Amino acid sequence: xxxxxxxxxxxxxxxxxGGLDSxxxxxxxxxxxxxxxxxxxxxxxxxxxxxxxxRKKDQEKQKRNNALWVAEQLGIKLHIVDISExxxxxxxxxxxxxxxxxxxxxxxxxxxxxxxxxxxNKARELAGDRGFDFIITGEVIGQRPKSQxxxxxxxxxxxxxxxxxxxxPLCARNLPATLPEREGWVDxxxxxxxxxxxRKPQMALAKRFGLEEFAQxxxxxxxxxxxSYSNKLADLWKARNERRxxxxxxxxxxxxxxxxxxxxxxxxxxxxxxxxxxxxGYRYQFTSITTVxxxxxxxxxxxxxxxxxxxxxxxxxxxxxxxxRVMDEVTLEIRQPDGVARQVTVAPAHPExxxxxxxxx
Amino acid sequence: xxxxxHELDVRRLLCPMPVIKTQNRIRTLATGDTLKVVCTDxxxxxxxxxxxxxxxxxxxxxxxQGNEVFVVLRVGEDNGALF
Numbered sequence: 290x291x292x293x294x295x296x297x298x299x300x301x302x303x304x305x306x307g308g309l310d311s312x313x314x315x316x317x318x319x320x321x322x323x324x325x326x327x328x329x330x331x332x333x334x335x336x337x338x339x340x341x342x343x344r345k346k347d348q349e350k351q352k353r354n355n356a357l358w359v360a361e362q363l364g365i366k367l368h369i370v371d372i373s374e375x376x377x378x379x380x381x382x383x384x385x386x387x388x389x390x391x392x393x394x395x396x397x398x399x400x401x402x403x404x405x406x407x408x409x410n411k412a413r414e415l416a417g418d419r420g421f422d423f424i425i426t427g428e429v430i431g432q433r434p435k436s437q438x439x440x441x442x443x444x445x446x447x448x449x450x451x452x453x454x455x456x457x458p459l460c461a462r463n464l465p466a467t468l469p470e471r472e473g474w475v476d477x478x479x480x481x482x483x484x485x486x487x488r489k490p491q492m493a494l495a496k497r498f499g500l501e502e503f504a505q506x507x508x509x510x511x512x513x514x515x516x517s518y519s520n521k522l523a524d525l526w527k528a529r530n531e532r533r534x535x536x537x538x539x540x541x542x543x544x545x546x547x548x549x550x551x552x553x554x555x556x557x558x559x560x561x562x563x564x565x566x567x568x569x570g571y572r573y574q575f576t577s578i579t580t581v582x583x584x585x586x587x588x589x590x591x592x593x594x595x596x597x598x599x600x601x602x603x604x605x606x607x608x609x610x611x612x613x614r615v616m617d618e619v620t621l622e623i624r625q626p627d628g629v630a631r632q633v634t635v636a637p638a639h640p641e642x643x644x645x646x647x648x649x650x
Numbered sequence: 651x652x653x654x655x656h657e658l659d660v661r662r663l664l665c666p667m668p669v670i671k672t673q674n675r676i677r678t679l680a681t682g683d684t685l686k687v688v689c690t691d692x693x694x695x696x697x698x699x700x701x702x703x704x705x706x707x708x709x710x711x712x713x714x715q716g717n718e719v720f721v722v723l724r725v726g727e728d729n730g731a732l733f
Contacts (some may be wrong), residue, residue: 331666354666354693357700366705368733371670420732540664570662570690598723 292379298420299474300324302405303425305367307355308490309503310427310459315363318425318456321475326366328408329356333373333539334512356506372404381532388435390519392511396437402426402449411648422636423454423469430460433484459483481603512543517650521547526647528552528592544568547649548606552594555649558610573626575584580606581632582620585611601635608637656685661718663687665685665693669701676707688718695719705730721728
């Protein structure tokens with residue numbers, strides 16, 4: 290080299306879920322002098338945040354959003370991107386199929402890395418060297434049965450368009466060298482070769498970095514890996530006779546007790562105050578049922594009653610979950626979305642009259 | 651910098667949507683601008699200030715009014731418009 294040149298500060302975008310692996314991947318990069326910013330994608334199925342917002346119990350236990358918390362611990366910026374609309378195609382038509390439930394994990398990862406690729410391309414176009422050079426994820430070979438396998442790693446790199454600008458710091462040494470390694474932006478020897486479901490290497494690395502507190506969601510951070518949730522989504526498609534959803538639909542699947550006494554209607558019954566408050570916001574879109582003669586839950590009716598008998602049946606079910614469940618009669622109000630309401634008085638349904646088969650999820 | 655307080659209504663949206671809407675609105679504002687975000691999800695009182703701390707925006711005030719919560723913030727040096 291004949292003239293002194295200031296080395297370019299290399300920058301990476303990290304996919305941050307809020308879990309330990311992406312946290313460690315960022316730490317490994319920071320240790321190598323890479324400047325990292327995080328991106329977190331909101332699909333509509335994210336566990337983060339919602340359950341805390343909806344359920345009072347959870348809210349008291351823990352209010353924080355882990356992706357934000359992780360970013361703060363790491364000292365990185367975090368961009369949160371709403372991909373809920375585009376994500377429908379991933380859920381409805383996964384090219385690589387589903388995992389154990391309705392989780393399209395491989396298509397999901399490809400989609401997210403593709404989104405990150407578009408972001409770094411745009412940033413490089415706008416800001417040149419102040420843009421981003423590559424993408425990192427916390428993926429570990431063998432960690433997740435559907436998406437994180439040795440043979441899926443190159444598929445994600447290729448189909449996302451990221452190609453060799455996608456680096457997995459926690460398992461890079463088990464994979465061919467990527468652009469940041471070949472160019473010497475990062476030292477391959479200081480990367481890791483984790484594989485399998487054993488979490489001990491991650492725990493040891495967390496300890497070395499002095500990380501004592503981190504979130505470890507059992508089923509990942511997505512409701513689609515949850516059996517009960519996937520069942521509710523499948524039920525929704527079956528009842529509508531078509532595979533489609535709106536954001537409100539998938540939000541409501543996270544809330545309340547779902548009971549389908551007839552193929553053409555379902556009740557969503559709140560289980561406590563937080564859910565009550567949440568469902569309240571939907572009374573202008575759905576027919577709703579509340580108890581009048583005693584305290585009780587709020588129920589939304591997803592679908593239509595075909596007769597007054599069905600309406601009475603629904604009212605009796607809601608009464609069964611009210612404080613008046615032991616009384617002879619409970620008066621309830623059935624309100625249409627336009628505010629027109631009528632009252633009915635019914636005997637609360639006997640617990641055995643609410644058939645187990647009606648429980649969705 | 652000017653004295654206008656921009657307002658963002660994210661009532662009825664659940665976290666992280668209030669944070670996302672705040673972030674996207676900030677991208678259209680200039681350094682020093684003031685934005686008041688009004689929400690019904692109490693989680694926003696934690697999440698919006700956390701997002702502001704991370705991304706270099708200053709939280710001027712937070713509070714509750716009945717069933718609503720609000721966050722007043724001042725846009726920092728980088729409004730994030732790169733994305």
